[in-house]
Amino acid sequence: MTSASVAVIGGGVIGASAAYHLAARGWRDVLLLDRGAGPGEGSTGRATGGFRAQYATPINVRLSLLSREKLGCFEAETGVDPGYQAAGYLWLAANASELATLRAGQAVQHAEGLHEAVEVGCGDIARLNPALRLDEVAGGVYCPTDGFIRPLQMLQGYLDACRRLGVRIEWGVEVLGLSRRADGTIAAIQTSRGPVGVGAAVNAAGAWAAVVAGWAGWELPVVALRRQVAVTAPSDLLPHTMPMTIYAGDGFHLRVRDGRVLLLWPTPGVPGHPYDVRVEPEWIAAVTAKAHARVPVLRRASIDSAACWGGLYEVSPDKHAVLGPVPGCNNLFLVNGSSGHGVMHAPALGQLLAEIMSDGTAKTLDPTPLRPSRFVEGDLNPVPELL
Ligand SMILES: Cc1cc2nc3c(=O)[nH]c(=O)nc-3n(C[C@H](O)[C@H](O)[C@H](O)COP(=O)(O)OP(=O)(O)OC[C@H]3O[C@@H](n4cnc5c(N)ncnc54)[C@H](O)[C@@H]3O)c2cc1C
Helix, strand or coil: CEEEEEEEECCCHHHHHHHHHHHHCCCCCEEEEECCCCCCCCHHHHCCCEECCCCCCHHHHHHHHHHHHHHHCHHHHHCCCCCCECCCEEEEECCHHHHHHHHHHHHHHHHCCCCCCEEECHHHHHHHCCCCCCCCCCEEEEECCCEECCHHHHHHHHHHHHHHCCCEEEECCCEEEEEECCCCCEEEEEECCEEEEEEEEEECCHHHHHHHHHHCCCCCCCEEEEEEEEEECCCCCCCCCCCEEEECCCCCEEEEECCEEEEECCCCCECCECCCCCCCHHHHHHHHHHHHHHCHHHHHCCECHHHCEEEEEEECCCCCCEEEEECCEEEEEEEECECCCHHHHHHHHHHHHHHHHHHCCCCCCCCHHHCCCHHHHCCCCCCCCCC
């Protein structure tokens, strides 16, 4: 039987960040496994690449600020440009109640040091994004240091840095189960290439994380949720510097990437088929109608059906990440449930996980709100209403 000091299950951006940060802290014999044929076959390759620190809870703001700091030295650390572009995030409220929720989130952000996040009136909004129709907009919030990142470049950076530090990376290997000792700890992982003896394992299986946790007897409440993306044909109707623009009421948002406009609007997945990522023509028609009503210039853009795609969020009950050892199986570590924020938080989560696994706790910031046991304790983070 082959062996590893630690096996990271899942080679998306979070698993790669975890493996890199472990190796950088001196862990040797780290093994990163993914059943995909190569990088980016999971959610990381489907992400649109938004980055924001405008969240409504202190822990999410802190994760973003730590990630932003790490993005600043990402290229020096890994050799790859993470593509951070401070184009801003502009949230729009349709009425006083939505605006009050955005303001409450901003109070949390200011308390955490995100002072550049500001409230904006319709005049500011017209300046920040002149393409918008404003008759249904009551106001909004804006943060200029939010913006964009390149998910696949971040994944590549961590994989390159992993290789330089001696991490073994194996594609096309499916993890099929775990062998546990009488005390509940993991002795080995079962894979499609045979068993691997391990000192510890990391569950970085994204939208499939509940399956892995289940092998250790832990019911991890992380579910897959489809997100669809409508993509226009290339055009210069909107500038690439346009901020990510989000309608707080229904979550419709848009951005420009590589000369195309991406349109998103969260809807439920396919009932009974949580891993189905098909893009539905009716959804494309509905999101396009929203875009035409709110951003009239897009009436001149055509949707490129072949370029539209679907992918999976990995959603926890309080829409916050799950980080730390599994209760009752203390050498299986979870870094799951980022609920659609996993690329932007990957730098922070990888570092915090490595601290927890090396020192028993994270010192850079207090990860208590993310502990796995919060679900059984009934001590969930406040579920964000809009942010
Ligand atoms: C449409 C869309 C837009 C998004 N936009 C953003 C955004 O703007 N900003 C942002 O931060 N996030 C965004 N996300 C969310 C982001 O993609 C995820 O949060 C993030 O990629 C999670 O990273 P991960 O490494 O945990 O998951 P993944 O990238 O899915 O990696 C998990 C890996 O585990 C592997 N795996 C699973 N089970 C096994 C097994 N048994 N054996 C071996 N391998 C296994 C899979 O093959 C997969 O590669 C978006 C997601 C979607 C779908």
